[in-house]
Amino acid sequence: MAHIAFLGLGNMGGPMAANLIKAGHSVVGFDPVEASLERHAAAGGSAAKSIAGAVDGADVVVSMLPTGAHVHAAYVEQGGVFAVARKGALFIDCSTIDVEDAREVGNAAKAAGFGFIDAPVSGGVGGAAAGTLTFMVGGDEADVEAARPFLELMGKTIVHAGGLGTGQAAKICNNMILGISMIAVAEGFVLAEKLGLDAQKLYDISSKSSGQCWSMTSYCPVPGPVPASPANRDYAPGFAAAMMLKDLKLAQDAARTAGASTPLGAQAAQLYQVFCQNGGAATDFSGIIKLLRGA
Ligand code: NAD
Numbered sequence: 273m274a275h276i277a278f279l280g281l282g283n284m285g286g287p288m289a290a291n292l293i294k295a296g297h298s299v300v301g302f303d304p305v306e307a308s309l310e311r312h313a314a315a316g317g318s319a320a321k322s323i324a325g326a327v328d329g330a331d332v333v334v335s336m337l338p339t340g341a342h343v344h345a346a347y348v349e350q351g352g353v354f355a356v357a358r359k360g361a362l363f364i365d366c367s368t369i370d371v372e373d374a375r376e377v378g379n380a381a382k383a384a385g386f387g388f389i390d391a392p393v394s395g396g397v398g399g400a401a402a403g404t405l406t407f408m409v410g411g412d413e414a415d416v417e418a419a420r421p422f423l424e425l426m427g428k429t430i431v432h433a434g435g436l437g438t439g440q441a442a443k444i445c446n447n448m449i450l451g452i453s454m455i456a457v458a459e460g461f462v463l464a465e466k467l468g469l470d471a472q473k474l475y476d477i478s479s480k481s482s483g484q485c486w487s488m489t490s491y492c493p494v495p496g497p498v499p500a501s502p503a504n505r506d507y508a509p510g511f512a513a514a515m516m517l518k519d520l521k522l523a524q525d526a527a528r529t530a531g532a533s534t535p536l537g538a539q540a541a542q543l544y545q546v547f548c549q550n551g552g553a554a555t556d557f558s559g560i561i562k563l564l565r566g567a
Pocket residue numbers: 279280281282283284285302303304305308323336337338339342346366367368369393394395396397510511512515
């Protein structure tokens with residue numbers, strides 16, 4: 273059984289680490305939030321007081337951090353992973369971050385004699401708890417194969433997308449589609465309300481018609497049709513609107529750099545910006561329906 277360091281025990285990292293523990297691995301976690309460390313210990317993990325404390329002696333380091341700045345700080349800065357990890361250790365970064373950040377940290381890790389893959393996920397907190405996440409993975413074949421047994425404990429679908437950074441490229445494209453499709457579904461329900469069409473009836477028809485998509489059938493933005501969707505618990509996340517805005521901005525940055533035309537992605541980023549500035553940042557991203565209703 274491996275000695276695993278797990279950095280970032282939040283909404284996603286907490287349940288992902290718990291699945292590694294369930295499989296019998298020794299998982300030493302670090303998170304600056306004390307309550308997250310306590311949950312990790314209750315799940316059978318050990319809690320460290322610092323990154324260094326978690327990474328010391330680890331075979332594998334898994335990180336699930338909010339942004340590229342957090343990832344850069346955790347790995348590269350003084351007292352971070354690079355300084356402490358044993359040579360040959362394997363790093364698996366599951367955070368959603370910029371393609372260039374992933375390549376920079378990944379290339380620096382490889383140059384220093386470590387393995388590194390970018391392995392962002394899709395599937396939300398439900399998928400993290402159930403161990404059914406989709407991993408989109410960038411990196412060398414040998415590193416991906418070394419990581420696969422650990423990824424398989426946390427996810428169901430593992431796709432090797434290509435070299436370093438391509439996992440993040442896949443994630444950014446996927447989440448741009450998701451942000452746009454959530455706004456489209458929410459607009460459909462708002463229009464239905466104005467036309468006197470019952471929300472459940474629209475769901476019964478559209479979920480079996482060409483308007484069907486994940487935003488409708490898993491995270492339906494009105495309460496009722498999908499009992500597990502955040503709309504039924506006053507839009508508690510789930511996937512926070514602030515995180516969706518971060519991903520839409522990453523997609524716009526990438527589109528500018530690559531010269532891709534993404535007009536709906538740009539519009540989605542603007543709408544989520546307004547929603548977050550008006551108190552929606554910590555609510556689930558499906559709460560965008562409130563903005564569209566004019567609230
Ligand atoms: P979160 O805010 O719940 O968790 C992040 C955790 O990282 C927090 O507990 C924070 O205290 C911790 N942290 C910050 N700096 C740290 C450091 N230096 N060392 C250790 N821990 C540190 O966020 P989340 O929802 O778990 O998302 C994490 C990542 O996963 C993000 O990049 C997000 O975009 C991505 N993601 C989230 C979802 C989702 O549904 N929530 C789905 C797919 C991908």
